[in-house]
């Protein structure tokens with residue numbers, strides 16, 4: 001059986017981000033890396049978006065940058081700016097192509113379909129296959145998005161819509177999300193923050209069809225791409241094996257209140273590369289404890305009071321836009337946090353804290 005210095009289990013976002021980071025910083029010139037990935041073909045399967053609060057390795061995979069965004073609530077439409085931290089979208093297909101084209105040039109990197117094809121004993125293992133606790137009470141961000149194309153100019157591609165809450169909530173938390181890539185193309189998503197056991201929320205096709213027709217007033221369009229997903233808004237099970245370092249979703253890189261994971265994965269990859277020589281002696285790269293604590297309360301409020309969430313999101317976006325962007329991207333300071341906390345309905349949050 002083949003022996004390797006490093007094994008990455010799962011060649012998805014986290015596995016490939018780490019492999020790319022190690023490769024471009026020359027960490028694989030004399031060391032061998034095995035990547036275990038069952039899929040036989042890479043194609044576009046995700047659209048990763050985030051506010052660019054830190055530099056990252058994938059600027060050339062960015063499909064679009066926006067400096068303006070809007071939010072719709074039943075009582076108002078808010079227009080906000082994000083000039084200091086533009087919102088970026090990465091097409092996973094561009095990402096996979098860029099990383100794989102680079103990795104294939106290094107003979108020390110090999111791909112396998114199955115972990116049983118490699119010798120694990122003396123290797124450092126980076127695992128990105130999440131083991132998720134199976135509690136029906138857990139909250140997920142589940143969604144379907146379609147990229148549509150209209151024959152005539154329809155979209156203003158200078159501004160994206162982060163959340164449109166002016167829609168049927170069905171006693172849960174529901175919004176639409178629109179990323180206009182050009183005047184004729186946009187990704188439109190229907191998104192729920194809820195438990196996963198209610199199948200009546202999953203008529204995504206109908207939700208999108210009605211929203212496009214009734215709200216966006218678009219009759220004529222074709223669908224170029226479809227993406228369905230569910231992001232766990234809870235932490236995965238921790239593995240007890242000290243030889244295994246969990247990365248990506250499996251390593252707790254998802255911000256639980258937002259589902260944003262992509263940039264956290266990039267920060268984790270950088271940390272692991274910087275500490276590679278002492279990898280067994282370092283602390284796990286973790287989401288800042290402050291956000292773990294605040295997100296836990298936020299999700300408790302969401303679980304207990306889904307009907308209050310539209311109002312809570314509206315209040316949250318009353319603060320200075322830079323503060324809220326930094327907060328949602330784990331880069332807020334005490335002043336930013338305080339400005340948001342003070343906007344929240346006190347009793348609802350105190351009850352959740354108790």
Ligand SMILES: Cc1cc2nc3c(=O)[nH]c(=O)nc-3n(C[C@H](O)[C@H](O)[C@H](O)COP(=O)(O)OP(=O)(O)OC[C@H]3O[C@@H](n4cnc5c(N)ncnc54)[C@H](O)[C@@H]3O)c2cc1C
Nearest residue numbers: 010011012013014015046047048049229248249260261262
């Ligand atoms: C549709 C979708 C859209 C998202 N959009 C955003 C976004 O806009 N912004 C953001 O920040 N985050 C987003 N996320 C969250 C997060 O960024 C992604 O889920 C990201 O792909 C997580 O990376 P990962 O490597 O942890 O998991 P994955 O990318 O899912 O990689 C896991 C890999 O493991 C492989 N695998 C599975 N089983 C095995 C096995 N037994 N052995 C070996 N390999 C295995 C899989 O084939 C896969 O390639 C999105 C998630 C989804 C699902």
